[in-house]
Amino acid sequence: MAQEHGARQKKGPRPSVARGKTLKRKRGQDNLSSLQEQIEALDPKASVASFTDLPLSEPTTSGLAASHYKTLTDIQSRAIPHALKGRDILGAAKTGSGKTLTFLVPVLENLYRKQWTEHDGLGALILSPTRELAIQIFEVLRKIGRYHAFSAGLVIGGKSLREEQERLGRMNILVCTPGRILQHLDQTASFDVFNLQMLVLDEADRIMDMGFQRSVDAIVEHLPKDRQTMLFSATQTKKVSDLARLSLQDPEYVAVHEASTTATPTTLQQHYVLTPLPEKLDVLWSFIRSNLKSKTIVFLSSGKQVRFVYESFRHLQPGIPLMHLHGKQKQGGRLDITTKYSQAQHAVLFATDVAARGLDFPAVDWVIQLDCPEDADTYIHRVGRTARYERDGRAVLFLDPSEEAGMLKRLEQKKIPIEKINIKANKQQSVKNQLQNMCFKDPELKYLGQKAFISYVKSIYIQKDKEIFKLKDLQLEDFASSLGLPGVPRIKFIKGDDTKELKNASRAMTHLSDDEEDDDDGAKKADKKDKVRTKYDRMFERRNQNVLADHYSKLINDDGTIVDTPDENDDGEGSGDEDDFLTVKRRFEAGDEDLGIEAGEDNTLVGEAANKKKDVKVVNLDGKELIIDSKRREKLLTSKKKLLKYKGNGKKLIYDEDGNAHEVYELEDEEKFKARGDASEQRAKFLADETERTRMADVEDKALARQKKRDKKEKRKARERELLAMEDQSDDADLGVQLAPYQDHHHSDYELSAPESDLAAAPPRPSKKQKVFFADPSSDDDRVPKQKKNKGQQQQPGPIETLEDLEALASGLLG
Numbered sequence: 001m002a003q004e005h006g007a008r009q010k011k012g013p014r015p016s017v018a019r020g021k022t023l024k025r026k027r028g029q030d031n032l033s034s035l036q037e038q039i040e041a042l043d044p045k046a047s048v049a050s051f052t053d054l055p056l057s058e059p060t061t062s063g064l065a066a067s068h069y070k071t072l073t074d075i076q077s078r079a080i081p082h083a084l085k086g087r088d089i090l091g092a093a094k095t096g097s098g099k100t101l102t103f104l105v106p107v108l109e110n111l112y113r114k115q116w117t118e119h120d121g122l123g124a125l126i127l128s129p130t131r132e133l134a135i136q137i138f139e140v141l142r143k144i145g146r147y148h149a150f151s152a153g154l155v156i157g158g159k160s161l162r163e164e165q166e167r168l169g170r171m172n173i174l175v176c177t178p179g180r181i182l183q184h185l186d187q188t189a190s191f192d193v194f195n196l197q198m199l200v201l202d203e204a205d206r207i208m209d210m211g212f213q214r215s216v217d218a219i220v221e222h223l224p225k226d227r228q229t230m231l232f233s234a235t236q237t238k239k240v241s242d243l244a245r246l247s248l249q250d251p252e253y254v255a256v257h258e259a260s261t262t263a264t265p266t267t268l269q270q271h272y273v274l275t276p277l278p279e280k281l282d283v284l285w286s287f288i289r290s291n292l293k294s295k296t297i298v299f300l301s302s303g304k305q306v307r308f309v310y311e312s313f314r315h316l317q318p319g320i321p322l323m324h325l326h327g328k329q330k331q332g333g334r335l336d337i338t339t340k341y342s343q344a345q346h347a348v349l350f351a352t353d354v355a356a357r358g359l360d361f362p363a364v365d366w367v368i369q370l371d372c373p374e375d376a377d378t379y380i381h382r383v384g385r386t387a388r389y390e391r392d393g394r395a396v397l398f399l400d401p402s403e404e405a406g407m408l409k410r411l412e413q414k415k416i417p418i419e420k421i422n423i424k425a426n427k428q429q430s431v432k433n434q435l436q437n438m439c440f441k442d443p444e445l446k447y448l449g450q451k452a453f454i455s456y457v458k459s460i461y462i463q464k465d466k467e468i469f470k471l472k473d474l475q476l477e478d479f480a481s482s483l484g485l486p487g488v489p490r491i492k493f494i495k496g497d498d499t500k501e502l503k504n505a506s507r508a509m510t511h512l513s514d515d516e517e518d519d520d521d522g523a524k525k526a527d528k529k530d531k532v533r534t535k536y537d538r539m540f541e542r543r544n545q546n547v548l549a550d551h552y553s554k555l556i557n558d559d560g561t562i563v564d565t566p567d568e569n570d571d572g573e574g575s576g577d578e579d580d581f582l583t584v585k586r587r588f589e590a591g592d593e594d595l596g597i598e599a600g601e602d603n604t605l606v607g608e609a610a611n612k613k614k615d616v617k618v619v620n621l622d623g624k625e626l627i628i629d630s631k632r633r634e635k636l637l638t639s640k641k642k643l644l645k646y647k648g649n650g651k652k653l654i655y656d657e658d659g660n661a662h663e664v665y666e667l668e669d670e671e672k673f674k675a676r677g678d679a680s681e682q683r684a685k686f687l688a689d690e691t692e693r694t695r696m697a698d699v700e701d702k703a704l705a706r707q708k709k710r711d712k713k714e715k716r717k718a719r720e721r722e723l724l725a726m727e728d729q730s731d732d733a734d735l736g737v738q739l740a741p742y743q744d745h746h747h748s749d750y751e752l753s754a755p756e757s758d759l760a761a762a763p764p765r766p767s768k769k770q771k772v773f774f775a776d777p778s779s780d781d782d783r784v785p786k787q788k789k790n791k792g793q794q795q796q797p798g799p800i801e802t803l804e805d806l807e808a809l810a811s812g813l814l815g
């Protein structure tokens with residue numbers, strides 16, 4: 001925009017064009033003041049039926065209409081008016097009731113009424129607990145915000161920090177995951193949030209719980225206190241501690257379904273089946289075989305469980321597409337799966353709780369909880385993936401007899417109606433023998449099975465609610481054999497493991513490392529202590545080492561040296577494996593000749609070759625040892641640049657007034673030093689002083705960088721205002737009108753808009769034939785729920801289909 005105005009000033013606008021623009025601005029200004037008046041006059045308690053009844057700007061109204069949103073849902077009609085008036089909101093409404101629009105509409109509107117431009121910086125920050133949900137929110141924002149001029153970005157990790165850094169400073173609205181945005185707040189000097197107007201937490205109870213506690217508190221520290229804050233969730237509470245942490249000001253608690261008799265959608269049928277742990281997989285298999293024309297999500301307690309069930313069922317070929325989703329997959333794969341599953345008519349998705357909250361997969365028929373959820377809230381969110389926005393859905397919870405009483409009590413406390421059903425005996429099939437066969441033939445699958453077993457047992461062990469989860473009551477031996485395993489894997493527990501912490505901690509940091517999960521007795525403990533061991537070391541120490549995939553085998557050198565490669569894509573939020581933090585010293589193979597590198601005068605390089613046939617050790621100044629082969633050595637000697645690598649770091653010298661060089665820290669006279677007191681005290685004091693000095697310097701640097709940026713922005717804005725005023729003066733002479741600059745942004749490069757495909761038709765409903773798997777205990781009737789017509793269900797248009805699409809989106813500038 002600044003460029004545009006600069007050019008205009010030089011040439012001078014043609015009178016007719018300028019008059020047209022002035023008129024347009026005047027109209028905009030009038031509309032804006034009238035909108036402001038309407039908002040002030042708006043009675044937030046009056047019921048609003050249609051979006052056109054709300055005092056919304058033209059771009060938002062058009063965006064909603066183009067996305068086929070006409071009437072408001074309950075939560076929308078009760079919360080949007082408060083939010084438009086700038087109130088802090090605590091929004092609670094059932095799953096699938098339209099909470100996303102409830103915060104997105106006010107975000108767009110409140111920034112629009114403030115005439116937010118790119119020079120104003122970040123106006124709204126929307127936090128989501130998972131990447132998938134952030135992507136989904138971002139897509140809805142793109143749909144309804146398509147006629148606005150704001151710039152919006154998606155910051156969810158999984159791509160280069162630097163690329164994001166470059167663009168962040170230009171964003172008006174950001175949708176992000178807590179970890180990644182905190183990284184930017186700490187590290188990106190150009191990213192300034194001093195002007196932030198709105199903070200939104202979707203799935204707020206999840207974001208405020210222990211897993212994100214530190215990140216959220218640190219994020220909030222960066223934000224201005226004077227802002228509008230909105231919290232939404234299907235399991236939202238009025239927890240005082242949360243309100244204090246976010247400094248909410250007199251929030252409006254909008255709990256639409258608080259008075260409702262159930263906490264879950266009324267269109268959802270909920271059942272549980274009593275299935276002893278060793279029979280779970282048989283029942284699940286039989287269910288899938290009987291519902292080949294359905295769309296189902298199966299929730300399991302860990303990524304390892306998900307992988308095993310997915311891989312083994314895939315081998316068994318049930319006759320329906322199978323997919324799997326868990327936090328350890330790479331971002332591209334995760335995106336691919338969510339897109340494919342969204343578009344699928346019939347499919348089974350095996351997932352961890354990464355898919356439990358917020359995801360709006362269209363037309364899901366069944367939610368199966370193969371593993372019991374950790375609490376009733378998780379239950380509510382999992383089953384909420386079906387029966388969304390006026391649709392029907394069915395949910396089935398698998399309970400081991402030991403879990404039944406405890407879980408039913410918890411569900412009742414949360415007003416969740418659930419009924420027991422039985423499995424029709426004639427529909428049951430067993431896959432136990434097939435799994436045993438497969439594990440025998442395919443060691444890789446057996447290995448996955450062992451991992452699945454261990455992770456399941458551990459998941460039960462670390463659960464907090466011991467009224468539900470009783471490890472000692474589970475038939476573990478039979479469970480292991482139901483997975484096809486020849487024996488029960490040995491497990492060692494560490495006391496003090498905490499469910500939430502474990503779930504959220506980077507996997508690399510958990511106590512539960514692979515060596516504790518081994519069923520192997522061959523690994524020698526004494527050895528383990530002395531060596532630096534990688535995950536590959538541990539794999540090779542296992543008895544079942546032939547289970548390793550080709551990929552791992554390639555990592556072994558001929559002589560058995562193991563090469564560990566760092567996972568560049570591991571962003572700490574999902575990809576990578578649990579032990580990636582362990583690395584071995586990189587080792588080069590021994591060469592034929594000696595290195596011939598002599599110690600230099602400054603002793604930077606020491607060549608040491610005891611024997612021509614042996615390794616050559618190079619010790620650099622930092623004391624690191626490297627072993628170099630002959631070919632590499634030759635190359636090394638020809639390349640000064642490469643040699644620099646072994647030279648260690650240079651010394652920093654300071655010159656005094658007489659031009660004499662000094663080291664930064666020089667030894668002082670020993671007597672003087674002793675006279676000043678105890679050495680350790682002096683050391684501690686020195687460290688404390690230096691730490692404080694660097695901290696202060698860092699604070700000053702950051703403040704300076706921010707101030708510079710603010711000044712620059714201010715200058716730019718002042719210039720823009722000046723130009724507009726000049727234009728106004730000349731136009732006023734002709735027309736006597738005032739200008740409003742925001743209209744100029746319309747359809748500019750920074751527009752928050754993208755062409756959208758129209759809504760896809762809802763997939764056909766499952767046929768009657770496929771729904772005869774579960775039987776009501778009180779009757780033999782196979783009656784199925786009537787499927788309601790899919791009234792106005794908003795399908796995901798799914799424009800983000802590939803990683804490239806996501807990168808393009810995440811890069812921020814849309815239009």
Ligand SMILES: Nc1ncnc2c1ncn2[C@@H]1O[C@H](COP(=O)(O)OP(=O)(O)OP(=O)(O)O)[C@@H](O)[C@H]1O
Pocket residue numbers: 068069070071072073076093094095096097098099100101233234357358359360384388389792793794795
């Ligand atoms: N006013 C509306 N008219 C028609 N469809 C709507 C309306 N509001 C929301 N929807 C649709 O309802 C579905 C659920 O909306 P949304 O994802 O916002 O629910 P939610 O309350 O956030 O659910 P969850 O608690 O699971 O996160 C979406 O497909 C959305 O397009």
